Amino acid sequence: MSRPVLRVIGRRFGETMSDLLMMALVVGAFALSAAYALFCDDLARRPAATGEDLG
């Protein structure tokens, strides 16, 4: 990519507040999903309180 194009890219993603906000939203949403996966993992490992096996 040429230098002017790189400059445009740098300017667009480095200086625009809305782009920074959107990128923060994406990172935050996927980080939340990863935390959600860890929560599900924890929940899956927890033994059932009572009555798990009715058979």
Add this chain to the structure above:
Amino acid sequence: MTANGWLQIALFTLLIALLVRPLGGYMTRVFQGERTVLGRLLGPVERLVYRLAGIDPTSEQRWLDYALALLAFNAAGVAALYALQRLQDVLPLNPQNFGAVDPALALNTAVSFATNTSWQSYAGETTLGYLTQMMGITVQSFLSAATGIAVAVALVRGFARRNSQAIGNFWVDSTRALFYVLLPITAAATLFLVWQGVPQTLDSSIGVTTIEGGQQLIARGPVASQIAIKMLSSDGGGFFNANSAHPFENPTAATNLVEMVLIFLVGAGLTSTFGRMIGNERQGWALLAAMGILYAVGVLAVFTAESQGNPSFAALGIDQMPGALQSGANMEGKEVRFGVATSSLFATVTTDSSSGAVNAMHDSFTPLGGGVLMANMMLDEVIVGGVGSGLFGMLLFAIVAVFVAGLMIGRTPEFVGKKIAATEVKMTMIALLCVPLAILGLAATASVVAPGLATLGNSGPHGFSEMLYAFTSGAATNGSAFAGLNANTPFYNLTLALAMFVGRYFVIVPVLAIAGSLAAKQLVPRSAGTLPTQGLLFVVFLVGVILIVGGLTFLPALSLGPVAEHLAMSSGRVY
């Protein structure tokens, strides 16, 4: 309702029924790593990809690693599509010189296509350059479909394996889905579409002088390749704003039929793959039968509602029935060349699946017709459903069904030889509750805040339906729109992005947790107390559970929208 219409519906249904078994068998061989007809051609490419990406195809992942790999892969997809849209004005292959896409719209579109939703708050032909359409939209259609198939296959392995800590390798599953399932079918479908008249060019729009002497710009571009995967991936995001109602996306009756078949093809085939991988083909047919019942009820209801037309016209003495001189019935928002029958069928198919492609405007359907389309999506898109997501959605409902049946007869529930215990039920409920929470919570919010109400196209119950449809479409990862709402506002772009995100990943993660939990279990031998899950009784019970769970959750909201509008229309008031 014409005989011709029923014949077309029957032909489509028959084609799907005939294709399920061969495709299901092929996908079974693909995901079990067996030899396939395309192996000799694609095997070296597949191995090269693994070598370049540093993937060991023989190593497998636990469910959490599988889920984190999937999330990382999809995060990269969202970032790439966002960047392509924001930078398209300085990137090549943008002959119309479109400017950078607005940040909130770019985020909405990036999440939309990475989650296999394809909600479009923009008009493709006036917003996105060819590079963004090809490298952004089309690529994400492939990758999101491969992701969905991978999750479904991982869950099936959970049922099929015993005493295993691993559920497969996400990178291998998605690569094989891409190379052996999606790419070959898409290549064939693209050639078919080009033959039928769908454009495939990198040349810019053409300016023409119309018969009246006016100037018109006719948009074109690399359409056929995008439409083929748009349909096969059950993604549904069109090149043009009018989607499959546009003659360049869907030029003939043959393309209309093939596009509908492509929507259902992989989702229906995966039921057979499920049956084969667990060693019980009848179980796969049982799931397909449950899907088939719900599909048949839906298409019958929509076709009937649309064939009745609008009673307000009947009261004025206007003949709106089909005849030699007119297509007839409720033709507002429908293409004359498709008519009521194939518009009703297409609309049912697209909302049964997670496609969202449209060949008619759903906003113009009768209140009950539009209500059925909404209800299809509210059932979590389990009626064939999205590519992969339909199967894992249906399996979640099967877990609920055996759990309820277990409670009724006082035994630990089992499904295909696996005990369904507390972990599976907790995860299933988390997955099934996330979607209604997103739909109802966000629709309720939009109903009471000014930005939510500002861009409605209609008032009263129809306006509420527009909002409800939008969030249903987003959270169910469908992507079709009830056209009256202008959703290209910061409020709708961000809230719909949230709905799509929750509807996709907050379901996928617990599904993978269930896969991991099931894979570690022993198989339980069948006994006299085992609930048979392959027969008609279970199929009807499963359909009942889906309708009751979906119905009870959404009935109040549907009453405020389509049901109220239908009652108002019957008494002569329209919105």
